[in-house]
Amino acid sequence: MRIGEVARRAQLPAKTIRYYEEAGLIQPAERAENGYRDYSEREVHTLRFIQRARSLGFSVEECRTLLSLYRDRERSSADVKALAHDHLRDIERKITELESLRAVLSDLVARCHGDHRPDCPILDDLAGAEEGR
Amino acid sequence: MRIGEVARRAQLPAKTIRYYEEAGLIQPAERAENGYRDYSEREVHTLRFIQRARSLGFSVEECRTLLSLYRDRERSSADVKALAHDHLRDIERKITELESLRAVLSDLVARCHGDHRPDCPILDDLAGAEEGR
DNA sequence: CTTGACCTTCCAGTTACTGGAAGCCTTATC
DNA sequence: GATAAGGCTTCCAGTAACTGGAAGGTCAAG
DSSP, X not given: OOHHHHHHHHTSOHHHHHHHHHTTSSOOOEEOTTXXXXXXXXXXHXXXXXXXXXXXXXXXXXXXXXXXXXXXXXXXXXXXXXXXHHHHHHHHHHHHHXXXXXXXXXXXXXXXXXXXXXXXXXXXXXXXOOTXX | OOHHHHHHHHTSOXXXXXXXXXXXXXXXXXXXXXXXXXXXXXXXXXHHHHHHHHHTTOOHHHHHHHHHHHHOTTOXXXXXXXXXXXXXXXXXXXXXXXXXXHHHHHHHHHHOOXXXXXXXXXXHHHTTOOTTO
């Protein structure tokens, strides 16, 4: 199977698959006589695993760890859970941060009349105006 | 005033201030005889403006636009509002995305017993197991 | 005179790709 | 047989916004 089909089936751009190979996330592919990469089902499965993990926001390094845990029959589910839990906490922290940005911004946006005049509470805030807050 | 004090007062690392200069976000600083950058209150104010905008999640490019609007007495507050509103929508989109990740992850984490045994719903999910979902 | 705190420039690294150039392989079509 | 389209190859550069570190100049204190 050539890279195009793998890409389609794993929902990843071919470029990204080559990048993962370069990054050592997957083994260098077999090569056909013409030099083209030649894949089997196994690689499609691995790449789908990675695609799914990436779509859950795990970093490429975390994917590397997840893959090695996946392949390790002696793994403890506790290790997987710890990784996922840390990642979950990261996400929750980001949500909290973004919610606080949203609160400030939506307030500023609401207070800006948004017409042809130059007065603007948003710029006033950025400039450090203390009045009216 | 040297860069260290400006950094402290604008709550930005000195390296970042040099970077903003390099990036054209602020004018190249005056130089003292010894070659050190020499700043006045004006630059502190500008850098605070940038710091505040960055802390609200505006990109450096957006900061550039905000600064030029700030300096433009003929600006329309509508332009500022539009920029902030777009940014707000970006943030809301990100929150939505992260909340959906959080939902999936917290479910997976909850379902993983997290002990010494290898069975793991998290890895099963990544591997594309369809059962139990 | 040396130590330490600042300051300078320049280069490299970070994350995870993505775009593009230049060129080979294969297949279909004229 | 020539050629055009589409897929494949490698390699290089760029993205965002810094950050770390090396090598070295400046200045005040002890």
